[in-house]
Amino acid sequence: MKNKIIISFLILFFAMLEAKAQRVEQSIPEKTRILFLFDASGSMLAQWGxxxxxxxxxxxxxxLVDSLRVNDKIELALRPYxxxxxxxxxxxxxxxxxxxxxxxNNDRIIDRLKYIYPRGTTPIAYSLEQSAKDFPQDNNYRNIIIIITDGIESCDGDPCAVSLELQKKDIFLRPxxxxxxMEEKFASEFDCMGEYFNAKNIYAFQSVLNGILSQSLSKTTASVELLDQNGRKVEKDVNVSFINTFTGISEFDFIHFRDRNGRPDSVEVDPVLSYDVVVNTVPPVVKRNVYLKGGTHNVIEIKTPQGALKINQDNTTEYDKDVQVLVRKSSKPEIINTQSIRSEEKYLIGNYDLEILTLPRIYINNVNLLQGKTRNINIPAPGRVNISYSSSGIGSLYSIDENGRQTWIKKLDLRGGQSSFGIQPGKYKYVYRSDRAMGSKYTQIKEFNVRSGQTINIKIY
Incomplete structure (x- = not known):
């Protein structure tokens, strides 16, 4: 009986640990604050219908405000200008x-609207800047601004710059x-601030407002389908980032998952924003300006066909540290990844140039990676060279190709009485001059061959 109690306790304990480990780290606050930035400038006295x-x-x-009184997850505020x-x-x-x-406070807003009368100018930038103080700091709320206006900025402010700065500071989501x-030509004045809608008449205005609320307040989920080159839904286990299109800041980061039936999971995302969805393959794939439909499940399909690259080498312990491989897209100068030798990593299918940081370096170009295949690159195992010398001096190591032409490899550190290093198989030349030598004519030259697994001992007098 005692053993059963202990076992039951342990099962419960580990279940609690697992539940804690699987806690959802990225979630959208349940509550929302909506600030109405309301144009009450003189132009609002114009006839409309x-x-x-x-x-x-x-x-x-x-x-609208009256209809929202039944929703206890929303708080409202009113800032006219x-x-x-x-x-x-x-x-x-x-x-x-x-x-x-x-x-x-719905009734307070409704009552105050009755006494607001258009009089002045249109300081949108300044009003937007002041609105930053209107949102109490509370991570349990999403902050949304709805700007209602019939004119553009009239006070030489820059609403776009203000909006971007406040979004970057996470004061509010995209307005x-x-x-x-308004005339269509003014759309560009507002697109840079947030998501712009032109309500041409009263009915359109009402429809836009209702649409914004539906987009903002409804639970929205998304799944990312990573496709191979044939459109099959097989790729997985890749980091996926939802980058705010407007600010360039990451809003959500997930590691792609498929269940045992090959289906991707769903994640909750904020439909107020638009995203650049970055699939962090090597190199990354980006799907730009992704808009999500609020209140429903969205499927985002992105082609990320991948193959794998593995560089194999025996006897790597001859090198003092792990050999790295610089990977570039073929004929491109930028290094897209640094991979350790004897490791396997995935890349988008295509051709790659490899620079293997052995001694001397090995260059392999136009390595073709195919969908779902692992490309194995085998390089010879190194040997080892031990150089001992009676005095410090200046020395350099050269490789000699099959045509007898030499290539400088490296300068050797000759301060400690000896030098030892791993080196690839091949023909080499060592050029040395002692600090005690009285001229260049006393330079010494040693040629030698190295085979895989072989140790060469060289003495310099």
């Missing part, structure tokens, strides 16, 4: 947080910008 723009915007926003001073004063700091974030009846 059968009513003024300001009246239409207030009515639609009021209905252009409503405090007349346009003739050109007050470029005309903005105020009228209703701060708080639970159940939604709704243009009310």
């Amino acid at each position: 059968n009513e003024l723009r300001i009246d239409a915007a207030k009515r639609v926003l009021t209905n 252009g409503h405090l001073t007349p346009a003739k004063e050109r007050n470029c700091q005309d903005t105020k947080l009228e209703i701060p974030f708080a639970p159940n 939604f910008v709704i243009g009310l009846g």
Whole structure:
């Protein structure tokens, strides 16, 4: 009985350890804060359909705020701009947080909207900058801004630069910008700030607002399908990064997984952002500007056909440290990976140039890697050279090719009375001059051959 209790305890203990080890490290906060940055500048008095723009915007926003009172996962705030001073004063700091974030403040926002009247100018950049102070610091919330405007910046500010800086600081996610009846040519003024929508009429405005909320608040998942060159869903175990397209900052990092049936798992991601999905193969594959549909499961397919490369060599202990292999795409100068000898690593299929850092270096070009295959490169085992000398001096080592032409390999350190190193099979020449020699004519030359596994002893007097 006692043994059964101990076994049960151990099973429970290890189950708890496993559960802790499998804790989800990257998750989206359940709660969301939404700040309405509301244009109340003088231009909002323009006619829009059968009513003024300001009246239409207030009515639609009021209905939206009212509908959100049933959602206890949302907090709202209202910051208008252009409503405090007349346009003739050109007050470029005309903005105020009228209703701060708080639970159940829907009625306060609705009541305050009734008394906001268009008067002044359009300081979008300054208002956006001030909005950074509106979000209380709390990692349990996502911060979203919805900008509602009928005009572009009129105070020489740079809304795009401000938006980018605040997003990089993680103050808020990429803003939604709704243009009310604006000309198409102004789209570029807002695309750089966030995701821009042009509501050409009141019905479009209402539809855009509802769409933004659906995109922002619905649970969204994604799976990444890594395909081979034939479109088969077989690749796995690769690091995948979701990079914020706008800021260039990584938002989510996962190591791709397939279950026993070959299906990729799903991860929860934030649909407010757009992503460059980076599959960190060697070299990496990037799928740019990926937009996710909120409230549903998204499948992102990316071709990452891979083969493997293995460099084999016996007797590697003759080298003082692990031999590394510099890998480049064929005919390209950039090193894309450094691989240890006698290891196997995956690469995208294609041709590669190898620089193996033996002594002397070995160059193998146009190594072709095929889908799902391992390419084995076999290089000869090294030998060893031991050089002893009676006095310090200056020495260099050369390799001699089959045509008798020499290539300088390295300068040798001759301070310790001897030098010992691993070296590839081949013909070599050692050139040495003692510090005690009274001229160049006393330079000594030794030629020797090295075979795999052989030790050569050279004495210099």
